[in-house]
Amino acid sequence: MSQRTLIIIKPDAVRRGLIGKIISRFEEKGFKIMDLKMFSFTRQQAERFYEPHAGKPFFQDLVDFITSGPVVAAILEAHNAVSVVRLMIGPTRSFEAPPGTIRGDFGLGLTENVIHASDSEESFNRESAIVFS
Numbered sequence: 001m002s003q004r005t006l007i008i009i010k011p012d013a014v015r016r017g018l019i020g021k022i023i024s025r026f027e028e029k030g031f032k033i034m035d036l037k038m039f040s041f042t043r044q045q046a047e048r049f050y051e052p053h054a055g056k057p058f059f060q061d062l063v064d065f066i067t068s069g070p071v072v073a074a075i076l077e078a079h080n081a082v083s084v085v086r087l088m089i090g091p092t093r094s095f096e097a098p099p100g101t102i103r104g105d106f107g108l109g110l111t112e113n114v115i116h117a118s119d120s121e122e123s124f125n126r127e128s129a130i131v132f133s
Contacts, residue, residue, distance in 0.1 A: 003081040004034060006118045006128045007089075011069035013114035014038075018106055019072050022115060025088065025102060026076055035075040035132055041067045049130050058111075065111050073131045082124065085117045 009022050027033070041049065046063045053059045078084060090097030094107025094114070107113040118124035 002077055002079060003121065004075055004077045004128075005081040005085050005124050006116075006131065007074050007076060007085060008066075008116040008131070009072040009074075010066065010112075010114055010116060011071060012065075012108065012112040013106065014070050014072060016106075016114075018114060022102055022106070023072075023074065026074075026085070029078070029084070029088065031076040031078045031081065031085075033074055034077050036072070037132070038070055038072045039131075040070050043067055045130060049127060061111055075128060075132065082118060082120060086119065089115050089117050 007026070009019055013019065013022060023033070023036075043063065046066045047054070049066070050059060050062045053062060076085065088102060090101025090103040090107075092103075092113060093110050094103040094112070095109065097104035097107060097113075099105060102115050103113050118127050
């Protein structure tokens, strides 16, 4: 069954010129790019986007980082898109991500982990409405 998910190539990856390398991994895996855009999060958008983490000690760091420069957002489609993308990107903490994953190959830490991906269909629906409104 075909499914859609959202990825966001974060400001650190955009600054480092990794957009093409990251997107090509998904294309090579067989994902269809259904929508794609480069933009900068407003503070309000970022706070809505990270709302599930509101009240946590790292919430402000997330908002500050995602608003620190342009990002590239894509809606990807494939069978089991959410779980396959999550496997491809690796754990949130880049230093724990195995080589061969996007974060393992390109991430520099916890916040500077180059990519966000929706973790469920519900997250995809909420996040994509904010990013592609």
